Amino acid sequence: MKKVKLIYNSGAGQSKFTYFLDTIIEKFMANDIEVLIYRAGERDNLEEFLKDSDNENLYGIIAAGGDGTLNRVVNIMMKYSIKTPLGVIPAGTSNDFAKHINMPNNFYECIDKILANNVKPIDVGKANDKYFINVCSAGLFTNSSQKADKNLKKALGKLSYFITGAKELFKFRPFSVKIETDEELFLEKINLFLIFNGSSVGGMTYFTSDSSIQDGLLDLVIIKNCSLHELGGLVANIMAGRSFDDKNVIYKKTKTISIQKLKGNCDKPDVDGDEGPDFPLEVTCIENGINMFL
Ligand SMILES: [Mg+2]
Known part of the structure; x- marks a missing residue:
């Protein structure tokens, strides 16, 4: 009998996932797949549970949670070069990645999709020693998910990020960076930067509509240093899905990016909604890093 390793984060978002657990197990077993369950929490040993997962008897690794849970699983899979397919069930506060690969909101339909066994290799981003599947970013608004109060997050879900972000706006100061891509070098005073693996962030799917994982x-x-007024117009354009042609925006596709902070204050970069490594940053795209149920 084949097996899946199912990791779920019981504390994730406003999730009702645990109520469905038994039925989900039943569904896998009806398809001759045994379920090994792991409850992820603050003091778990997920690495121990996953590190020997690169074997033929394993049908897949399933992460039921948000982007944070997924990021943890991906980091362990990359560390141990695990090529067993990864499936994702959107059961967190922020499920940007699952949304990007069109996983259904209905948990049972997710299992159907995973059982259809459509496995494809996808890219993984790497920022210094930390892997990311969605986004690596720093500056204004970018670490609201880290900073949002736990209770606020539980009560309001993603709205808590906007509230936290809005509070930050008034004390934010731009910072100077040196950014090098495969082909260019930028010396700029900026509000923020975002590096996408090719998925959406904060629901802003229009942002990089032609990007791919x-x-x-x-x-x-x-996003360069600009007035609050200009920033407002910029955000409105992005939300409306209008073109990305703005004098305050630099948009490039590249395999590698190095970022040095030159002057000014900026919190540690954010990686998939959690605190990432500090500057200077060396970011690369690892092509076909993991296999995924799509
Ligand atoms: Mg890409």
Whole structure:
């Protein structure tokens, strides 16, 4: 009998996942797949549970949680070169990646999709020693998910990020960076930068509409220092899905990016919604890093 390793984060978001657990196990077993369950939490040993997962008897690794849970699983899989397919069930506060690969919101339909066994290699981003599947970023608004109060997050879900972000706006100061891509060098005073593996962030799917998690490239978006008024117009344009042609925006596709902070204050970069490594940053796209149920 084949097996799946199912990791779920019981504390994730406003999830009702645990109520469905028994039925989900039943569904796998009806398809002759045994389920090994791991409850991820603050003091677990997920690495121990996953590190020997590169074997033929394993049908897949399933992460039921948000982007944070997925990021943890991906980091362990990359560390141990695990090529067993990874499936994702959107059961967190922020499920940007699952949304990007069109996983259904309905848990049972997710299992159907995983059982259809459509496995494809996808890219993984690497920022210094930390892997990311969605985005690596720093500057204004970018670490609201880290900073949002736990209770606020539980009560309001993603709205808590916007509230936290809005509070930050008034004390934010731009910072100076040196950014090098495969082909260019930028010396700029900026509000923020975002490096996408090719997926959406914060629901802003329009942001990089032609980007892909299978093109071997990262999408770099730099928002330069600009007035609050200009920033407002910029955000409105992005939300409306209008073109990305703005004098305050630099947008490049590249395989590698190095970022040095030159002057000013900026919190540690954010990686998939959690605190990432500090500057200077060396970011690369690892082509076909993991296999995924799509
Ligand atoms: Mg890409």
